[in-house]
Amino acid sequence: MEAQGILERIKRIIGEADLVWIDDQPGDPYLVIPKEKLRRLAIYLKGDPHLAFDTLMCLSGVHNMGEQDEVEVVYHLYSLRHRHRFILKVKLDRPAVFPHFYLRVDSISGIWTAAAWMEREAYDMFGIHFVGHDDFRRLLLPTDWEGHPLQKDYQEPDAYRGTSTTREETEGILAEESG
Amino acid sequence: MPLTTETMVLNMGPHHPSTHGVLRFILRTDGEVIHRCRPDIGYLHRGLEKIAEQLPYAQFMPYTDRLDYLAAMNCNLGYAITVEQAAHIEVPPRAEYIRVLVAELNRIISHLISVGTFAMDIGAVTPFTHAIREREWVNDLFEELCGARLTYNYIRFGGVAFDLPEGFLNRLSQFLDYFVPRLEQYNRFISKNKIFKERLVGVAVISQQQALDYALVGPNLRASGIDWDLRRDEPYSVYGDLEFDVPVGTSEFGVLGDCYARYWVRIWEMEQSVRILRQCIAKMPEGPYLNKSKRKLKVEPGEIYVRTKAPRGELGFYLISQGGIRPHRLKIRTGSFSAMSIVEELGAGLMVADLVALIASLDVVAPEVDR
Numbered sequence: 001m002e003a004q005g006i007l008e009r010i011k012r013i014i015g016e017a018d019l020v021w022i023d024d025q026p027g028d029p030y031l032v033i034p035k036e037k038l039r040r041l042a043i044y045l046k047g048d049p050h051l052a053f054d055t056l057m058c059l060s061g062v063h064n065m066g067e068q069d070e071v072e073v074v075y076h077l078y079s080l081r082h083r084h085r086f087i088l089k090v091k092l093d094r095p096a097v098f099p100h101f102y103l104r105v106d107s108i109s110g111i112w113t114a115a116a117w118m119e120r121e122a123y124d125m126f127g128i129h130f131v132g133h134d135d136f137r138r139l140l141l142p143t144d145w146e147g148h149p150l151q152k153d154y155q156e157p158d159a160y161r162g163t164s165t166t167r168e169e170t171e172g173i174l175a176e177e178s179g
Numbered sequence: 180m181p182l183t184t185e186t187m188v189l190n191m192g193p194h195h196p197s198t199h200g201v202l203r204f205i206l207r208t209d210g211e212v213i214h215r216c217r218p219d220i221g222y223l224h225r226g227l228e229k230i231a232e233q234l235p236y237a238q239f240m241p242y243t244d245r246l247d248y249l250a251a252m253n254c255n256l257g258y259a260i261t262v263e264q265a266a267h268i269e270v271p272p273r274a275e276y277i278r279v280l281v282a283e284l285n286r287i288i289s290h291l292i293s294v295g296t297f298a299m300d301i302g303a304v305t306p307f308t309h310a311i312r313e314r315e316w317v318n319d320l321f322e323e324l325c326g327a328r329l330t331y332n333y334i335r336f337g338g339v340a341f342d343l344p345e346g347f348l349n350r351l352s353q354f355l356d357y358f359v360p361r362l363e364q365y366n367r368f369i370s371k372n373k374i375f376k377e378r379l380v381g382v383a384v385i386s387q388q389q390a391l392d393y394a395l396v397g398p399n400l401r402a403s404g405i406d407w408d409l410r411r412d413e414p415y416s417v418y419g420d421l422e423f424d425v426p427v428g429t430s431e432f433g434v435l436g437d438c439y440a441r442y443w444v445r446i447w448e449m450e451q452s453v454r455i456l457r458q459c460i461a462k463m464p465e466g467p468y469l470n471k472s473k474r475k476l477k478v479e480p481g482e483i484y485v486r487t488k489a490p491r492g493e494l495g496f497y498l499i500s501q502g503g504i505r506p507h508r509l510k511i512r513t514g515s516f517s518a519m520s521i522v523e524e525l526g527a528g529l530m531v532a533d534l535v536a537l538i539a540s541l542d543v544v545a546p547e548v549d550r
Binding site for chain 1: 220221224226228229265391392393394405407412479480481482483484486493495497499501507508510512516517519520524549550
């Protein structure tokens with residue numbers, strides 16, 4: 001099914017309200033949905049025999065700091081049965097105070113198991129909390145790492161567990177050795 | 180006195196011969212049986228996605244070599260196609276054929292390492308040296324082509340870095356003539372070896388539903404009997420003009436989706452790659468190897484998700500541009516990542532020695548998991 005046809009089916013199930021369809025930019029069109037509708041829509045996308053999105057190709061976090069400070073979660077879905085794809089986006093506001101209260105979205109790891117690790121990675125890199133995840137913790141970075149590196153305003157810490165993350169100490173040695 | 184038994188926690192890795200890089204598994208075992216197996220990854224995390232946001236598009240190409248160092252050409256190709264689609268760069272036909280040629284050659288040597296280490300992991304050391312011997316020949320060919328033996332940085336936006344050297348195609352067909360009987364010999368030695376089969380048949384079966392749920396890709400997906408290949412079903416480059424079959428796992432030798440099926444899919448894929456290479460040699464067109472018209476790379480704002488078929492399955496690049504010379508976001512989705520995530524579910528109930536077979540059969544490469 002074409003993206004437009006999939007969109008029509010989605011509108012029929014969760015209504016047209018608050019859906020934003022972006023297809024005027026180069027590249028792939030996508031649908032922005034309010035986060036409250038995510039889980040319900042995900043169950044439908046997987047279960048409906050005409051859509052049958054059986055695999056989650058990719059789950060990505062994106063941080064935008066343009067006019068608005070917001071974090072997006074992007075879901076690339078694919079149906080092996082029907083050979084069609086669809087892209088969903090959820091946008092989360094990231095206010096200056098207590099951002100972690102706002103970066104919250106339902107976990108879909110119960111629907112597509114592949115999401116379990118992808119969501120952990122998105123938390124690790126962007127600080128997005130996925131509510132309802134079974135085993136929610138960092139994936140790639142150490143558990144005591146501070147901050148979420150793929151946020152645009154991330155400041156690299158000077159040291160980790162007492163070890164400097166820069167090479168300033170060795171620069172002196174290098175200069176000495178090379179005379 | 181009653182015999183008390185308790186479970187034991189065992190650390191496997193980060194440095195363990197079977198972990199193919201640096202991986203760690205925390206096992207809770209009851210004797211030889213694993214109760215729970217938790218992968219701990221991230222030891223090779225280099226922040227490639229963050230680096231990509233800070234470099235101009237072309238400068239990220241050498242980093243894609245390090246994404247999966249056993250299949251650097253395929254990673255180069257995936258990234259190049261992504262940026263070309265976003266920036267609308269044309270690729271001349273000769274370059275397309277050269278790209279497919281190097282990608283398939285790289286697939287062969289990547290699978291050679293995979294099946295070679297597979298045998299070594301479960302205790303047969305010699306086959307690895309056989310696989311390495313064949314791979315060495317290809318490394319020589321690649322060295323002749325681009326000067327590097329492992330991290331090639333060969334593919335450019337709009338073509339490839341260098342044309343094929345004089346007589347390269349002849350030497351390539353010599354290699355293929357040598358390689359096909361060697362592969363048969365390899366099958367006689369290892370693939371149909373009784374001990375090898377006993378270790379793999381019926382071990383760690385992945386059902387079709389599990390394979391889809393965990394978004395497995397590449398040989399791991401096809402070994403579960405799902406007939407899906409990007410090269411055939413969503414052809415990119417010149418794969419549409421080439422003839423090849425898609426090997427799918429069968430239950431002929433064991434159980435559909437077991438370690439042995441995954442092993443065979445890789446052997447068959449090598450045979451198909453030889454077929455593709457022969458067609459590339461016959462069809463290689465003359466002409467320019469690089470489109471030099473677009474030296475100033477500009478990507479208009481927008482986003483694109485492109486996937487290509489690397490030896491470890493789909494390699495997806497999700498590129499968001501806001502204009503300018505650097506990507507706003509580059510997400511890399513790799514085959515090893517999803518293959519690693521299934522280990523926890525499959526590992527429970529296996530023997531410790533079978534876990535090694537499972538990891539080897541999934542063909543995970545640690546830098547590709549961690550990025």
